[in-house]
Amino acid sequence: xSTQLTTLLAVFLFPGGLFALVLGLSLKGLDRRVAARLxxxxxxxxxxxxxxxxxLGFKRTMVPATASQPVFLGAPLVGVVSMLVAVALVPVSGLxxxxxxxxxxxVLLYLLMVPAIVLMIAGSASTSPYGALGFSRxxxxxxxxxxxxxxxxxxxxLRTGMGQGGVITFSLTxxxxxQRSHGMFLLDPxxxxxxxxxxxxxxxxxxxxxxxxxxxETEVLEGPLLEYSGPALGLFKVMSALKAVVxxxxxxxxxxxxxxxxIWGLVGWLVQLAVLMExxxxxxxxxxxxxxxxxxxxxxxxxxxxxxxxxxxxVTIVA
Amino acid sequence: MNMIPDFKSIATKSxxxxxxxxxxxxxxxxxxxxxxxxxRYDIERLGCQYCGSPRHADIVLxxxxxxxxxxxxxxxxxxxxxxxxVTVAVGVCPIxxxxxxxxxxxxxxxxQYFPVDVNVPGCPPRPQAIIEGVAKAIEIWRxxx
Ligand code: SF4
Numbered sequence: 001x002s003t004q005l006t007t008l009l010a011v012f013l014f015p016g017g018l019f020a021l022v023l024g025l026s027l028k029g030l031d032r033r034v035a036a037r038l039x040x041x042x043x044x045x046x047x048x049x050x051x052x053x054x055x056l057g058f059k060r061t062m063v064p065a066t067a068s069q070p071v072f073l074g075a076p077l078v079g080v081v082s083m084l085v086a087v088a089l090v091p092v093s094g095l096x097x098x099x100x101x102x103x104x105x106x107v108l109l110y111l112l113m114v115p116a117i118v119l120m121i122a123g124s125a126s127t128s129p130y131g132a133l134g135f136s137r138x139x140x141x142x143x144x145x146x147x148x149x150x151x152x153x154x155x156x157x158l159r160t161g162m163g164q165g166g167v168i169t170f171s172l173t174x175x176x177x178x179q180r181s182h183g184m185f186l187l188d189p190x191x192x193x194x195x196x197x198x199x200x201x202x203x204x205x206x207x208x209x210x211x212x213x214x215x216x217e218t219e220v221l222e223g224p225l226l227e228y229s230g231p232a233l234g235l236f237k238v239m240s241a242l243k244a245v246v247x248x249x250x251x252x253x254x255x256x257x258x259x260x261x262x263i264w265g266l267v268g269w270l271v272q273l274a275v276l277m278e279x280x281x282x283x284x285x286x287x288x289x290x291x292x293x294x295x296x297x298x299x300x301x302x303x304x305x306x307x308x309x310x311x312x313x314x315v316t317i318v319a
Numbered sequence: 320m321n322m323i324p325d326f327k328s329i330a331t332k333s334x335x336x337x338x339x340x341x342x343x344x345x346x347x348x349x350x351x352x353x354x355x356x357x358x359r360y361d362i363e364r365l366g367c368q369y370c371g372s373p374r375h376a377d378i379v380l381x382x383x384x385x386x387x388x389x390x391x392x393x394x395x396x397x398x399x400x401x402x403x404x405v406t407v408a409v410g411v412c413p414i415x416x417x418x419x420x421x422x423x424x425x426x427x428x429x430x431q432y433f434p435v436d437v438n439v440p441g442c443p444p445r446p447q448a449i450i451e452g453v454a455k456a457i458e459i460w461r462x463x464x
Contacts, residue, residue: 032363041361048333048366054326055333055377058464060401062374221371229374229401 007088015249020087023270024241025049027248027277034282049241056234064126064227071125076228076235079118083242086111090249091172092269105153105170108250112149112205115243116142119215122236123224134224137213137293141204144300149201151308155194156185156254159315176257186256190318194311195255200304202280204296205247207240209285213293248276331461332366336453337376337400341393341429343383344418346443347410351380353446360446362453373399378456380449381435384412384419384427397433403463405456407437409449417442 012018029046036043045051063069089108120138123131154168160178161168169175185191204211215222225236249269258268291299340348353360370376373396385393397406408429411417416427429435436459439452 036361036363042364043361044363044366045332051329051333051366052335052368055330055335058327058330058403059377062399062401222375225375226372227374233375 012084015087015090015092017084017087020084020242020245021238023273024238024243024245025053027244027273028241030274031277031282034278035286038282038286049237053234053237056237057231059230059233061230061232062227064128066127067227068125068127071121072227073232075118075122075125076232076239079115079239080235080242082111082114082118083239083246086114086246087242087249089172090246090253091176092249092253092265105157105172105175108172108246109150109153112243112246112250113142113146115239116205118239119224119236122228126224126227128227130221130226131224134215134222134226138224140293140297141211141213141300144297145201145204145304148197148300148304148308149205151305151312152194152197152201153254155308155311155315156191158312159185159188159191162315172253176253179257180259184256185254190314191255191311193307193314197304197308197311198251198254199280200300200307202247202251203284204300206244206281208281210288210291211296212285212290213296244277244281245273248273248280251276327461327464330464331457333368334366334377334453334457334460335368335370335375336362336378336380337370337373339379339381339393339396340389341381341383341413342386342389342419342425343410343412347382347412350443350446351382351409351449360450362450365450365454365457367453373397374401376400377404377460378453379404379406380409380453381406381413381429381433382409384416384422384425385429385432387424387426390426390432394432403460405436405460405463406433407439407452407456408433408435409439409452410444411440411442414438414440 026046026049028049029044032048033043033046061073063072086108089104089111116138120135120142123135123138125131156175157168157170160175163178163182164174179185186195203209207215215225225233228236252269252272256272258265258272260268338348338351367378373379379397379400381393383389408414412419413427413429413435416422416425419425420427426432437452437455439448441448444452
């Protein structure tokens, strides 16, 4: 098979595209169901996010009279496409490794920032004052969490690169291969600060409580999404489902790839995703309240940044 | 061709709810919030979700006797909700004005201004009654799809 064809398949079928969409929506359904059970409710069916998506397809998309229509309707498309490519960039241990032609860790980090930028653009294109509020909050949050995550990923890249005798490697495939032969970074105390920084970045990037400040529905009425309805809103739901898969599987690839191949690799990966979703999303969002934007900003410039810097320093010293 | 009705019944499993407070005394609003949010009367099992924006809504719950002051705003918000939508009037206030019925500043009954589909009487109605009202609204919504 030609490389172009495999790449296309990776973007649209597995692990990107259709597979990631179904996976992401199922993870969201699992999250809602478990959240309800933890609160002593019955909760929605597991397939609820799919129902929501079908429903949104039946509704009308309204464009505010003052909004810029191409930007307003184009923003969610850009978000979905960037996430489709991003899913195809994350290797799955023992199952799939992306074509180097597609890009490396740096491209992936850029793509991970696209949804936040898309939300900012959407918010400002909608010309709603709440959208503008969401815009400024999203931007503040992004500025706060971007430095820690880049440093945490850098620590992993340095550790792998030095372990392989070089300086630094930005290939996720190499990072996974290194961990498969030397043990997961999850069990390596040197990498714990980086892991902690990544764990703190994760709810902020996914926009869940305590960091769902830009889309807080009780404060800014879902901020950038306020003016969206129907299929356009559905595209945003697709984007966030894909993003959950990207961020979770990036975390798995960076810190805990399983040493299995084939079908067991797939099963193990799915279990890891589900467990991380429950621990990292459901429990966190149920047990905390929403931070104010200034609190979140201060928080990210304190702990995650310190942890990330500490991890880079220790990795350099240890090696 | 047979696929289309199927998708419609799937779609009606996801009604999103929006509340309009048209001058309610808050009794009905508290009941609505508890209906959906507290563990005992879980409305999420019907697939419902409260949404912050009228643009996302499918089922509108209106409470209160529609005071003169709030009427214009309530109508504007109501028109922002994309079709197909269903309107549920919660409490006795929207029907007759309830305890406010003789007041000079009250526009009830609200079905002069809003296309009310389901009435949930009570002052305030019990949570079970509100859930039944929403369930009825879902049936009406299915027909409108
Ligand atoms: S029906 Fe009763 S509880 Fe409800 S808004 Fe009217 S007065 Fe208040």
